[in-house]
Amino acid sequence: MSIQPGTGYTFTSSSQGTNFSIQTPWFPWLLLGDSFECSPYKVHDVVEVTEGESTFVTFEICPGTFNNQMPQVYDSVNEVWQYLNALADDANLVLDFASTSSSIVYLRVGPDATTSAFPPSAPSPTDPDDPYPRIYSTGGTLPTDSDTFGYVAIAKVNQVSAGVYTVEQYVTGSLWGDRLKTGTATAVYYYARI
Amino acid sequence: MGNMIGTFPYTWAGARSVIFNNFLQEIEAYGPHNVEYKHGFRTTEGNGLVRTPYSALGFNAATPTSGPNFTASGVTVTPAQSRFGSQNSYGGAGSSSGMLIDQDRAQLTGETAVLASGSITITSSAFVAPNYQLYSAYNASESITSIGKLTAF
Secondary structure, eight states, rough: OOOOOOOTTTEEEETTTTEEEEOOOSSSSOTOOOOOOOOOOEEEEEEEETTEEEEEEEEEOOOOOOOOTTOEEEETTTTEEEEEEGTTTTTEOOOTTTTTEEEEEEEOOOOOTTTTTTSSSSTTTOOOOOOOEEEEEEEEOOOOSSSSEEEEEEEEEEEEEEEEEEEEEEOSSOEEEEEETTTTSSOEEEEEOO | OOOOOOOOSSGGGGGGOOOTTTTOEEEEEEEEEEESSOOEESSTTSOOOOSSSOOOIIIISSSSSSSSSSEEEETTTTEEEEEEEEETTTOOSSSSSSOOOOOHHHHHTTTTETTEEEEOOOOGGGGGGTTTTEOOOTTTTEEEEETTEEEEO
């Protein structure tokens, strides 16, 4: 019988016997099957759901902040925008595939029309185009920045085969952002990961 | 004590600014992490902004009384004399130079400034208070039309 070396430990053999040495006992060992780490904005658990005659793709996303604000995402079960860190247990976040094989999950943020704060300090439940940070998805291309909104691609979900999806994660941390506009030029948005 | 980048107002943009132009109304809208400049100059190269500790986001807030700027104004009609400079504030107060860092002053020295009264070549005096760069021309409505390496907006 032979024992193979692995991460964080080694085996050495000599005439005195076999030594088992642990080099990094503080290594954050993961349990079998428990390899998930919920980093900010991480898109995960993309699954195909069939309800009646309709089939759609849902996803989950880990909480992350934008300028210290917690973004919202649309829960299509309860038909309400919810904070990423306070989703209802039965929430369904539906990806827009729009007859394509990929979907971009993105963050949309705009300035407050009254205070000019970027972003507004709180959501506006009555504004269908709320500039408060929101997570959307699109089966098309990432929308182009405008004076009203800036867009950041968070991740791209690809359908590799029927019911099988992979995630290309682009943003892995919470974000700081600034909005600068000069004259009549379209506003420019700057982002930094924290 | 330092400030953490990202903590309002010390963001990336909090340390950068456009260059203000004269005494025009400069800011259209202002709020945390957001500023809309109405008039001014962008750098032609790069992202259009210059580094400064006196940006609207980082220091100046909604009423820009100071910040990186170029100002031209008449001094005397006879003899015709005017002043061009990057002042320490819009009023020209203070004993130090304008709010452009040394590297940007070096870049702009030698460039042509087109004014209502004609054109001048920017010298290092343009950054030194209290007189800045004096030139022999006068226009009652002196203004800056363009500056080399900068794009007016």
